Amino acid sequence: MAVCVAVIAKENYPLYIRSVPTENELKFHYMVHTSLDVVDEKISALGKALVDQRELYLGLLYPTEDHKVYGYVTNSKVKFVMVVDASNTALRDNEIRSMFRKLHNSYTDVMCNPFYNPGDRIQSRAFDSMVTSMMIQVC
Amino acid sequence: MADEALFLLLHNEMVSGVYKSAEQGEVENGRCITKLENMGFRVGQGLIERFTKDTARFKDELDIMKFICKDFWTTVFKKQIDNLRTNHQGIYVLQDNKFRLLTQMSAGKQYLEHASKYLAFTCGLIRGGLSNLGIKSIVTAEVSSMACKFQVMIQKL
Numbered sequence: 001m002a003v004c005v006a007v008i009a010k011e012n013y014p015l016y017i018r019s020v021p022t023e024n025e026l027k028f029h030y031m032v033h034t035s036l037d038v039v040d041e042k043i044s045a046l047g048k049a050l051v052d053q054r055e056l057y058l059g060l061l062y063p064t065e066d067h068k069v070y071g072y073v074t075n076s077k078v079k080f081v082m083v084v085d086a087s088n089t090a091l092r093d094n095e096i097r098s099m100f101r102k103l104h105n106s107y108t109d110v111m112c113n114p115f116y117n118p119g120d121r122i123q124s125r126a127f128d129s130m131v132t133s134m135m136i137q138v139c
Numbered sequence: 140m141a142d143e144a145l146f147l148l149l150h151n152e153m154v155s156g157v158y159k160s161a162e163q164g165e166v167e168n169g170r171c172i173t174k175l176e177n178m179g180f181r182v183g184q185g186l187i188e189r190f191t192k193d194t195a196r197f198k199d200e201l202d203i204m205k206f207i208c209k210d211f212w213t214t215v216f217k218k219q220i221d222n223l224r225t226n227h228q229g230i231y232v233l234q235d236n237k238f239r240l241l242t243q244m245s246a247g248k249q250y251l252e253h254a255s256k257y258l259a260f261t262c263g264l265i266r267g268g269l270s271n272l273g274i275k276s277i278v279t280a281e282v283s284s285m286a287c288k289f290q291v292m293i294q295k296l
Contacts, residue, residue, distance in 0.1 A: 010273065043196075055195065055196065056195070056196060073196070074188075074191070074192075075187075075191035075194065075196060075197060075272060076187065076188055076191065076271045076272055076273070077272075077273055104192060105192070107188075108188050108189050108192055111184065111185050111188040111189075112185040112186075112188070112189060114181070118184055118271070
């Protein structure tokens with residue numbers, strides 16, 4: 001279950017960012033912003049040895065004391081960043097991958113919507129409900 | 140694409156529709172062609188997003204052009220590009236010997252002049268796909284009785 005989900009366009013501005021409302025949202029925005037540097041480093045051609053260059057899923061970007069940040073880049077250079085709670089150790093790599101797949105599928109649907117202009121903020125309700133299902137349920 | 144005849148007919152109607160809706164006094168074809176090309180651009184962006192969802196990341200520009208020639212063209216037109224040429228300096232020529240959208244037209248010379256209207260949408264399609272993959276380009280097309288050639292000029296920023 002994610003704590004914060006963000007979709008960043010290829011020019012590095014956010015198309016969609018949503019976090020669990022109880023905590024300080026600015027802290028998550030800042031974390032997503034700093035993780036963009038790590039994403040750029042991973043997709044650049046220089047860091048050949050570290051990551052399999054052909055994969056879309058980037059894996060763990062960096063861990064902090066309470067959170068872990070995961071990244072995923074599409075072929076159109078749109079980045080998905082997800083922040084999860086570090087105490088949730090039951091969350092496995094496969095689950096994170098499947099969450100990113102769902103995000104990618106929903107993003108593709110938004111892109112194919114003729115009323116959506118690429119580069120605008122994402123305001124689709126279907127996308128919103130998919131992200132809600134992935135975030136921690138706060139009662 | 141379940142039935143290619145559907146897209147063919149829709150495309151023909153689209154071209155004649157855009158031309159009919161242009162004002163009476165507007166003799167120049169430039170604006171209609173631009174409209175068709177922009178339509179193709181937006182469609183290309185969405186299509187590319189869907190097609191590249193599961194493929195691995197592209198290594199370089201040539202890889203992207205090859206993808207367009209093989210997978211993209213096959214999914215849209217049910218065949219591959221017959222010939223891809225490049226000068227390795229940003230110009231690519233894609234040659235299709237039997238372009239699906241034009242096969243129904245006879246090859247007489249008077250029809251060839253108007254063929255550019257029917258190629259505008261596809262030029263936009265290629266341009267939109269490339270732009271979503273991060274490549275700014277200009278795509279033009281020319282048709283001869285044998286084949287259609289799409290020329291892609293990559294703009295290096």
